[in-house]
Amino acid sequence: MTNETSTVTAQPPMSAVPTLSADRRRPGSVRVTSVVSQILLSLVALLFLVPIIWMLLSALKPSAEVFTTPPTLFGSEVKFSNFVEAWNYLPFGRFILNTLFVAGIGTLITLVASAMSGYAFARLNFRFRGGLFVLYLSTLIVPQEVIVIPMFLVMQRLGWVNSYQALILPWAFTAFGTFLLRQFFLTIPRELEEAAKIDGCGHIRILTSIIIPISAPALAVLAVFTFISYWNSFLWPLIIINDTAKMTIPLGLDLFLGQQGQRWELLMAAATISMVPTVILVLALQKYLVRGIALSGLGGR
Amino acid sequence: MTALPADVTAAAAAATQAGRTRRGDGKAATGFMAPSMLGLLAFTAFPIVASLIIGFYNWPVIGSHTFIGLKNYQTLLTSNEFHTAILNTFVFVVLYVPLNIVISLGLAVWIGSKGIRFRGLYRTIFFIPAVTPVVANAAIFALILSPNGLIDSLMQTWFGVQAPNFLGSKTWAMPAVVLVSIWQGFGYNMLVFSAALDGIPTSLTEAAAIDGAGSIARFFRIVLPLITPSIFFAVVLTLISSFQVFTQAYVLTGGGPGNATTTMVVYLYEQGFQFYKMGLASAVAWVLFIIILVITVFQFIGQKRWVHYDQ
Numbered sequence: 001m002t003n004e005t006s007t008v009t010a011q012p013p014m015s016a017v018p019t020l021s022a023d024r025r026r027p028g029s030v031r032v033t034s035v036v037s038q039i040l041l042s043l044v045a046l047l048f049l050v051p052i053i054w055m056l057l058s059a060l061k062p063s064a065e066v067f068t069t070p071p072t073l074f075g076s077e078v079k080f081s082n083f084v085e086a087w088n089y090l091p092f093g094r095f096i097l098n099t100l101f102v103a104g105i106g107t108l109i110t111l112v113a114s115a116m117s118g119y120a121f122a123r124l125n126f127r128f129r130g131g132l133f134v135l136y137l138s139t140l141i142v143p144q145e146v147i148v149i150p151m152f153l154v155m156q157r158l159g160w161v162n163s164y165q166a167l168i169l170p171w172a173f174t175a176f177g178t179f180l181l182r183q184f185f186l187t188i189p190r191e192l193e194e195a196a197k198i199d200g201c202g203h204i205r206i207l208t209s210i211i212i213p214i215s216a217p218a219l220a221v222l223a224v225f226t227f228i229s230y231w232n233s234f235l236w237p238l239i240i241i242n243d244t245a246k247m248t249i250p251l252g253l254d255l256f257l258g259q260q261g262q263r264w265e266l267l268m269a270a271a272t273i274s275m276v277p278t279v280i281l282v283l284a285l286q287k288y289l290v291r292g293i294a295l296s297g298l299g300g301r
Numbered sequence: 302m303t304a305l306p307a308d309v310t311a312a313a314a315a316a317t318q319a320g321r322t323r324r325g326d327g328k329a330a331t332g333f334m335a336p337s338m339l340g341l342l343a344f345t346a347f348p349i350v351a352s353l354i355i356g357f358y359n360w361p362v363i364g365s366h367t368f369i370g371l372k373n374y375q376t377l378l379t380s381n382e383f384h385t386a387i388l389n390t391f392v393f394v395v396l397y398v399p400l401n402i403v404i405s406l407g408l409a410v411w412i413g414s415k416g417i418r419f420r421g422l423y424r425t426i427f428f429i430p431a432v433t434p435v436v437a438n439a440a441i442f443a444l445i446l447s448p449n450g451l452i453d454s455l456m457q458t459w460f461g462v463q464a465p466n467f468l469g470s471k472t473w474a475m476p477a478v479v480l481v482s483i484w485q486g487f488g489y490n491m492l493v494f495s496a497a498l499d500g501i502p503t504s505l506t507e508a509a510a511i512d513g514a515g516s517i518a519r520f521f522r523i524v525l526p527l528i529t530p531s532i533f534f535a536v537v538l539t540l541i542s543s544f545q546v547f548t549q550a551y552v553l554t555g556g557g558p559g560n561a562t563t564t565m566v567v568y569l570y571e572q573g574f575q576f577y578k579m580g581l582a583s584a585v586a587w588v589l590f591i592i593i594l595v596i597t598v599f600q601f602i603g604q605k606r607w608v609h610y611d612q
Contacts, residue, residue, distance in 0.1 A: 034416025041411055045426050051441045051484065052429070054451055058444060067449040070458035117337035126330035139345050143545050143593060145566055146586040149579055150351035151344065156362070173340025203329050232434045234548045235566075239574055250436040254552060257440055264444055271437040278432040286425055 052275075059083070059268035066264045079265070086269035094245065095252035096273065098164075102248060103230035106168045110226045111219060114177030119207045121178065122185035123193075133182075136175040144235065152239055162243040170236065171229075177222050184218035185211055221288055228278050249274045356583040366580070373584035383585070385560050386568035389475065393564060394543045396479045397486070401539055402532070405487040409494035410520070424495060431488035439552035442481045443468065471561040474554050478562050481549050490535045497531035498524070529608045537600050544593050565589050 058066055059082055061075035087093045120126070121133055151170055160166040192214070193206050201209075212219070234250045241247055247255065253274060256267045356373055360366040377383045412423045430438055445451045446467040453464040467473040501524060509519050547566035550556060556563035556571070563571075565585060573582030 031416070034414075037411070037414065038417055041417065041423060044408075045423055048427060048484070050451075051438075051445060054445060055441045066444075067447075067454070069449065069454035071451055071454045113336040113340060116333045120330050120333035124326035124330040124333065126327045126334075129330075132334075136341070139341065139349075141541070141594065141597065142345070142349055143541075143586070143590055145545060145569055146352050146583075146590050147345060147348040149573055149583050149586065150348040150355060152574075153351075153355075153362075153579065154348070169340070170344045173337055173344055175341065175345075178337055203326075203333070228432050232432075232436075234434075234436055234551075235570070238570075250434045250548075253434065253436040253440055257436075257443065257552065267440055268444065271434075271440050274437045275433040278434075279429060282425065282428060282432050286421055 055268045055271055058265055059086075059272050061265050063263060063265055082265050082269045083273065086266040086273065089263070089266055089270075090252055090255060091244065092252055092256075092270050092273070095247050095249050098246060099231055099248040100277075102164060102167045103227050105164075106172050106230045107223050107226045109168065109172040110174065110177050111223055113173055114181050114222065115207065115212060115215075115219070117178040118181030118185055119203070119211060121182040123206075123211075124203070136178055139175045140179070148236060148239055151236075155240060160240075162241055162246050164246065166240045167237060167246075167248065168230075171233070177226070180222055181215065181218060184215050188214055217288060220285065224281050224285055227281065231278055352583045352586055355580055356587055358580045360578075360580040360583075362577040362579065369580070373581045374588075376581060377584055377588060382560060382563070383568060386563050386565050389560075389562060390544060390546070390564045392475060393479060393482075393546055394540065396476070397482050397543050397546075398536065398539050400479070400483055401487045401490060401543075402536060404483065405490035405535070406494050406532070408487070409491045409498055410524070412491075413495060413498045424492060427491055428488035430485035433485070435485065435548040436552050438485045439481055439549050442477070442484075443553055446477055468554050469558055471558055474558060474561045478546075478550050478553055481553065482543075482546065485549075486539075490539060493531055493535050494528065497528040501527050526609050530610055533600070533604050533608045537597060540596060540600070541593055544589060544596075 057073055060078045060080065061082075062077060062079055065072070065075035121129065147170070155161055155163075155166045188211060192210055196206055196210055231248075232250060233248070234254075237248050237251050238254070241251060244255075253267070253270060256262075256270060355366075357368060357370055358366045359369045359372075408423075408427060411417070412420050417423075447453070448463075448466050448469075452467075456462055456464045465473050467477045505523055505527075506519050509523050514522065545566055546564050547570065550562045550564050550567050551570070554562045556567040566589070569582050569585040569589070572578045572585060
């Protein structure tokens with residue numbers, strides 16, 4: 001017992017009298033340990049943030065001072081104008097608007113389609129429901145790479161290469177959204193709908209005025225993750241878009257990166273801008289994150 | 302987006318059962334299911350079947366396609382480049398998955414441990430790169446890892462030696478890709494583990510402490526077994542996604558130098574969209590799919606040995 005508790009605390013026991021729990025025995029040393037632990041954890045977090053901090057610092061430097069030995073935190077001047085220049089360089093502002101549009105519409109379609117099918121699976125009785133649900137789930141294990149080649153050929157035949165619909169539609173109907181919302185809808189007590197049914201409400205009214213308001217947290221989680229995955233998507237846009245006017249942010253950053261005579265400070269300013277919306281979403285929805293991830297199985301992507 | 306929720310089979314079984322109890326919403330169901338079903342048919346089911354078929358063809362983007370049976374698969378079997386791509390992918394997976402799980406679990410436990418304050422803040426910090434664009438993350442590391450970049454100039458300043466040209470070196474390019482992937486990738490699993498750890502009743506660990514179990518024994522004998530379902534879940538999903546690694550390698554090194562970081566999906570992209578061999582690229586996709594499927598099935602079989610579902 002003594003051996004094992006001493007691995008928790010670095011200090012020797014203050015008294016030789018054994019008591020029941022490790023915490024009660026040496027309150028002082030436990031406090032010291034947790035302060036040390038807190039400081040170490042903060043250092044790890046700071047080290048983890050170094051790339052982000054370096055991005056911000058580099059984005060504010062004059063072009064010639066991005067690479068210096070020894071490295072400096074700030075250049076000879078702090079150039080906020082880099083952000084303006086990055087916005088207009090390539091048309092990065094255009095990329096942002098494109099991505100906002102694609103991610104916004106894509107998220108909207110996903111929410112509507114998933115809520116409808118989720119409701120059908122959770123509340124309606126119809127033939128082959130079980131089998132259909134299994135089929136839905138089985139599509140979840142198919143990697144995106146299997147789909148992109150035929151999808152590209154189809155888009156080409158439809159003349160949809162370099163179009164917004166090609167960026168939006170292929171990923172708006174996922175079994176994942178249906179599954180997530182169905183699971184949530186099943187937790188809602190049916191009694192809530194009985195009164196509405198007696199009043200003669202149809203399924204559409206029940207879905208829109210009872211189920212959806214209650215499901216706001218689940219819808220929010222689905223919306224955030226759908227938006228983020230559109231916002232960050234790279235492989236499909238890389239395949240289907242080569243017109244600068246239709247490019248999304250990840251493509252624009254890649255274009256930036258590949259250009260001759262790289263302007264690193266502008267690239268870092270652009271990278272900073274590209275991170276703002278998703279970081280805001282995460283900060284705003286912090287509370288739901290742990291629960292949402294546990295609920296949705298989005299881990300490990 | 303790939304996800305494989307753990308309670309899939311149970312949920313499916315429940316759905317089947319419920320479906321048999323009563324019938325009669327057929328009309329409404331057709332309407333409610335229509336958008337999702339049509340979308341899924343057009344953009345998932347059809348492409349899956351089409352991709353399998355295209356894999357048996359010589360299918361250029363322009364011009365006519367011809368049936369060639371298993372020739373694409375034979376080409377892959379004998380292609381040194383493809384062998385390298387498979388090897389690179391496995392090297393990535395073997396380095397990335399264990400590191401990801403250990404770091405995410407370690408930090409989740411650390412952040413959740415007694416006496417730590419501002420837990421939400423730490424969780425958010427470690428989660429941020431998981432939601433920022435992969436291309437942006439890779440661009441930052443391209444700057445930091447380049448010659449005269451942050452790491453190189455720090456090494457010159459402190460030790461007077463130059464750092465290797467990480468992204469231009471056959472030895473260092475893959476570790477660099479793994480580093481970026483870990484940095485941006487463990488946040489999701491950390492939150493999965495945090496949720497699992499929060500769910501452990503404190504009465505269990507307190508009882509063990511009273512019985513004389515030290516913190517290490519408590520962790521390995523009580524906490525770890527209790528969260529094995531979450532660990533299993535995270536390992537399955539992380540493995541699936543790690544076999545599909547593309548963006549980091551493509552942006553950081555373009556699969557190079559040489560083909561040191563050409564993963565299976567980088568190879569697929571090159572064959573399909575740089576050389577326009579759609580048939581061959583489809584065959585690559587199916588080889589990848591089958592590898593993922595086999596590994597996932599084996600994990601589900603193997604879970605009985607180490608995953609504890611009873612609480």
